[in-house]
Amino acid sequence: MVDQDKIQFDLVKLLNGERILRLTDPRTGLSLEKKLKPAEAVVRQKDLLLQVFEAALARAELTDA
């Protein structure tokens, strides 16, 4: 499991009111973002995105190895 403190989170509020959550691993440069669904809880969406991000990160590290 990745250390959350080492991941960079960007919360971007777009002009049209939509919200983007972007996760970036500064070490590998891997970045993943999602437009948040306005009706869904932010915490749940972040947790799901973090799971996907961790999986992508693990795969990227395997590929690099």
Next chain:
Amino acid sequence: MIGVVPGRHDVDFNVRWKDAHDLLCLVETKNPAAAVPATSAVVIALPVIAADLKHHLQSRHPFPEVFAHELLDGLLGFHPSKCAVMRADRQGADFASSRWTIFLFDFESRDHQSDLTVVIDTDSFLNQQLGGAFFIAEIQLTQEPLEDALGREAVAQTRITGREFRLTIRSGLPDDELSITLYHEILEAATVASSHPPESVLDLNEAGFEAAAHRAHQTWGQASVENLNRMLQFYGFRGE
């Protein structure tokens, strides 16, 4: 921004920025019965040149025409009562700064001046502990158009690295909107930064965060370090 210029005059003024890009502001009396002194003018100065202006005034020099030419792009309208509208240009100014100084000139006395009370000074938030665990490392009010990685126009961005928040907000927001934006960004950032956020924020969606920010602004007033902490404590953030 809205501020009150206390000064040595009999009336207080509301200063409302009409257009942050052109530094166009509307000055109006708070007391409807009062009038802006007919001989007054308002010059908006930025920190870079404020010291020069102060020096000039303290020397009791006549109204500095040189500064008038440098600062004022044009007198758009000047009403002897109720309000004055003026515009200053950005020449030689550090426009990114959030600190402003207003000089209120009385053309008869020539040496009256007042400092604008800026309601929100974004620098005051820096490196102060929030919610027992977080701190704001940077708040940038930017005039430049904000864009995300795909070129979509944005109004605010909060970068969270560990416990550290870096905020970039498009400049020109009225104080109330800036305050609500700060409440919103900090509450949502604290939620996203927490491995185990408090139960009270678990179900908040975007509209929920916005409503929480509005409530915080109504309950505690303009965003400040103290009020952001009150909000975070109210929602159960007490350090991880």
